[in-house]
Amino acid sequence: MPKIKATIGQKIEGSYTPMKIRIFCLLIISWSLMTAAAAYGAELQPGIIKGDNVNLRSGPGLDDHIISVLQPGLAVTVVDESAAWFMVQLPDGQTGWVYRQFIQTDGADSQENPPKFTVDMMLDYARSLLGIHYRYGGDSPRGFDCSGFIVYVLAKFGVNLPHEAALQMDTGEQVETREDLIPGDLVFFKTMGSRTVNHVGIYLGDNCFIHAASGFGAVRISPLDSGYYFSRYVGGRRLSMFIDAYKI
Template sequence: MKKRVLSYAVAIIATFSLQSCVTNYVVSAPTTYQEEYKSNAKLASLENKKLEDAKTQLLNSFASAKAAAAKSLENAAKNAEIAKTIRFTKKIDEILTEAESYLGTPYRYGGMTRRGIDCSAFVLSVFGAAAGMNLPRVAAAQAQEGDRVEKSDLQKGDLIFFAHKGGSRISHVGIVENVTEEGEIKFIHAATSRGVMISSLNDSYWGPKYRFAKRVITPETVEAQLASNN
């Protein structure tokens, strides 16, 4: 009897043990697969994020490089324009310095030297020496050069033309020497009365005789001259 009971007990324990193993086997297998799937999915997600981050960084790098290049070109253009303006201003200063060196030179009709000079010879001598320009000999011909400029837009270095007898025939020329803050236009010229001098367009004598102005030198002409010299 005891042996039979013992046998039953052994059989029951074995059955429970077997069921437990089977249960453990059946339950644990899906859990391991799910964890592996989740792990792989997480790794894939991380890899995708890394790729997206790398792509974003690359695009940002390209955008930054493009912006930097555009800014560099913009700065270069600004610097070139500033340098161009400086060269032009310097050339105008050289022209006026040359013109002012004639102050006091006596007037002589047909004269072309510092011993005596007329208005058009004065202008062509100044522009020839300071700017390397070949202007015509007489004022009427010089009036055909350059671009017309309104009186309100006159600048240093512009040529201004006059008619002595009240008509349209140009008989005198001068160089704008300064434009004051109040708008007064001063010019340097070879006058028959006092030789090379500085006068004002506000003057009761010269004001009514003024006809028009021309700009014969510009930043572009200065650059072209520099290019030809190089």
């Protein structure tokens, strides 16, 4: 593409007009999208972000760096794909990778191309962190507190939550009773005589949940139907991404 230089107030092929500037900008954007598609050998697809606080990553993997956090309804252009990931270009030209479950495209509805994310993947990842020691305020493998453990695990799957159990209880949909819990639900407690929610874990099924326990000093699995946490349970929440993923 030939180089075109222009600044506000200069002439472009004659007299400067706002219309010519707009046309010039549209040409630049179109050229950018075509270049991206050619570079990655993909057919351009329009898409819409359909999840809350979706991570835009530097590569197609859960361990790749988070570039930005995207909100639902954002229009993007899909320029490439790799297994369970789409490479997208944002309206400002920035590119990155998004888990394909969180993008609605015209040619690939989630029912026709089911996402490869499953709740079991998330639970397996949570179990892989068993034994990591408890650290107040921690949200990394160097040490977790209860809400930091939730933040870390869910961030790996594109969900960003506040680092506080009481605020995490404001997310998702309420689970009415213990009997209604399904694997992947967040479970909340009032411990140590607290009047507010101050502990959280992830329900695994079979009346067990995984959490970073200060009393035990590490990430562990505890029973929900007996023992210390039975009488301190206050409710469960189900995140929308788990509702969709559980239907796979």
